[in-house]
Amino acid sequence: MRTPNIAANWKMHKTVAEARTLVQAMVGDLQGLQEVECVLCPPFTALQAVAELVRGTGIAVGAQDMYWEEQGAFTGEISPLMVKELGQYVIIGHSERRQYFGETDETVNRKVHAALAHGLIPIVAVGENLAQNEAGETEAFVSGQVRRGLAGLSPEQARRIIVAYEPIWAIGTGRPATGTDANRIIGGVVRATLGEMFGRDVAEEIRIQYGGSVKPDNIAEFVSQPEIDGALVGGASLKAADFVAIVRTTAEVKGGSR
Ligand code: 13P
Helix, strand or coil, X not given: CCCCEXXXXXXXXXCHHHHHHHHHHHHHHHHCCCCCEEEEEXXXXXXXXXXXXXXXXXXXXEECCCCCCCCCCCCCCCCHHHHHHHCCEEEEXXXXXXXXXXXXXXXXHHHHHHHHHCCCEEEEEECCCHHHHHCCCHHHHHHHHHHHHCCCCCHHHHCCCEEEECCHHHCCCCCCCCHHHHHHHHHHHHHHHHHHXXXXXXXXHCEEEEECCCCCCCHHHHHCCCCCCEEEECHXXXXXXXXXXXXXXXXXXXXXXX
């Protein structure tokens, strides 16, 4: 059985003071929901404050991106060593990084290798845009992103990653995929591709999240699907009550299905 994982991607929201307030409002409730792995991904500037507030609670911390080199003349970047000091996870290849900041499958691949080499768990994001979806290109595109982004990993490394399927047209639009469609892509494309790359047994162990307009009132539709192991949550993770409700529903739905 795969342990469900819900990750909060705060994107470019929350000063350090605001981040503290948000974490303080949710940490007590989240601590009572340990059957779901829970990861908070604040902006780099708030990583330390968040890490201090969740220490000893079982709640994990992640960065939203990182560079693959350990150190050097790379102005503006942060390294795996720096993330590792403060967190356990790192989101890699978010569609907003791909769209606005030149991230490619090749840079995603370098970052995934670097994260694993440093003991971090990468949450690798993939997903098609609206034009690709409407043209019937979703399967080929997403499968290609998985293949190129995860190229060269050993099966032992692949076991440790998380993949987030986030259709771009569903991000921040209030227009999520349906549970059945997300399950079909996650099982039939993402997990199937992982199976071809790393073997079926390994693919069965890899957690795959859905992301895109996940809210308290639709999370059950996703996590009740057999292939969907959790969610990567944007907007709704900025409200303590909403994020706690998403984690709580996941615990209820996944706990009930065991
Ligand atoms: P929303 O939940 O705001 O749609 O964002 C999803 C996302 O991009 C999480 O990484």
